[in-house]
Amino acid sequence: MGSAAGRHNYTSANRSGVLSSGTESVHGQAGRGSLLVLDGRALDRECLALALADHELGMEIAAMGSIDEWRVKKGSVPPLAAILLNLGGRKVTDHGIADEIRHISSEFKSVPVVILADTEDLAHILNALECGARGYIPTSVGIDVCVEAINLAAAGGIFVTASSVLCMRHLIGSDSRDTQPLKGMFTLRQAEVAQALRRGKANKIIAYELNLRESTVKVHIRNIMKKLKATNRTEVAYKVNDLFARRNSS
Numbered sequence: 001m002g003s004a005a006g007r008h009n010y011t012s013a014n015r016s017g018v019l020s021s022g023t024e025s026v027h028g029q030a031g032r033g034s035l036l037v038l039d040g041r042a043l044d045r046e047c048l049a050l051a052l053a054d055h056e057l058g059m060e061i062a063a064m065g066s067i068d069e070w071r072v073k074k075g076s077v078p079p080l081a082a083i084l085l086n087l088g089g090r091k092v093t094d095h096g097i098a099d100e101i102r103h104i105s106s107e108f109k110s111v112p113v114v115i116l117a118d119t120e121d122l123a124h125i126l127n128a129l130e131c132g133a134r135g136y137i138p139t140s141v142g143i144d145v146c147v148e149a150i151n152l153a154a155a156g157g158i159f160v161t162a163s164s165v166l167c168m169r170h171l172i173g174s175d176s177r178d179t180q181p182l183k184g185m186f187t188l189r190q191a192e193v194a195q196a197l198r199r200g201k202a203n204k205i206i207a208y209e210l211n212l213r214e215s216t217v218k219v220h221i222r223n224i225m226k227k228l229k230a231t232n233r234t235e236v237a238y239k240v241n242d243l244f245a246r247r248n249s250s
Contacts, residue, residue, distance in 0.1 A: 033081030034060040035150060036070055038104075041088065048086060048116075055147050059154070067104065080111045082154040085133075087117040092127040093208070105132025112153035116146070125160060127211055135159035185227060185243075193220040197233055198240040 035057060039045035042065065049063035062077045064070045083104060092098055092115075105113050112134035117124070120138040128136050135153040137146050138161060149159035186194060189210070196206040203221075207214040221233065230236045 032059040032154070033079045034062050034077045035154075036077075036080050036083045037061060037063040037086065038066065038070075038083060039063070039086040039088070040065050044086065044088065048084075051143050052147060052150070055143050057147050057150065067107075080108065082150055083108060083111055083113045084150060085113060085115050087115060088139075089118045091117070091119055091121075092124045092131070098127060098131050101128060101131040101133055112156075114150055114153045114159065120161070120163070123209065129158070129160075130211055137161075186224065190220050190224055190227075193217060194224050194236065194240050197221065197224070198237050200237065 035052070037045050037049050037052070039048065045063040045065070049061045053061050059081050060078055062070065062073070064073070085101065085104065087097065090097055092101070101113065101115065113132060114135035114137060115128045115133045116137045116139065117128075118139050120140060125136045135149050135158055137149045137159065141149075141161065152159045185191075189212075192210055193206060196209070201209075203214050203217045206212070207217045210217070212220075221236070224236055225231070225233075228236055228239045230239055
């Protein structure tokens with residue numbers, strides 16, 4: 001009975017144009033190449049692959065647990081048109097995730113990498129894009145949006161949700177106002193670090209929020225201290241506050 005169930009699953013997968021672990025052949029729409037679904041969880045990746053195929057993605061789907069597995073089986077699928085990396089509950093800031101995105105994006109330079117993840121935090125979305133991803137899909141959206149996002153990336157676009165775009169717009173406007181008094185004295189990055197110091201943020205927090213190494217933050221702080229002729233970060237915060245006070249009184 002178990003054997004019969006296995007045969008039924010493989011047949012269903014092949015009719016949908018899905019290649020998953022254990023299948024030996026692929027049938028589907030090869031005209032636009034294939035989508036590589038990467039997910040270490042077998043059930044999740046197979047369900048996702050079947051859902052995408054049922055919603056007329058327009059390309060064959062290869063559901064693999066890793067890039068290494070794809071390398072072994074790549075001869076069985078058309079050339080890649082896009083890669084969908086399903087993080088699930090993991091975050092871009094988790095250990096090794098950002099490096100994984102960078103590695104895949106670097107190895108497949110002409111193939112867009114799209115991230116699928118549970119979190120909708122703007123910082124994680126920006127981190128993913130900075131690591132080379134060409135789209136970020138939160139799992140809160142429906143399968144139709146997921147299909148559109150993949151097709152957009154395959155066509156050369158970059159997908160983020162409308163709510164993320166509005167949030168970015170708000171932050172950009174806010175940052176421009178916040179760093180206005182520091183223009184002319186500092187570079188943009190130095191102004192951002194100086195503003196963070198003004199708010200009493202620790203180096204680790206500044207590094208995380210600005211997507212910098214902590215050592216880079218320390219270099220920026222040293223340069224800020226030189227420009228302000230300050231001897232410590234407390235004095236930097238005081239002098240930056242003074243710059244804002246003078247601007248507001250003028």
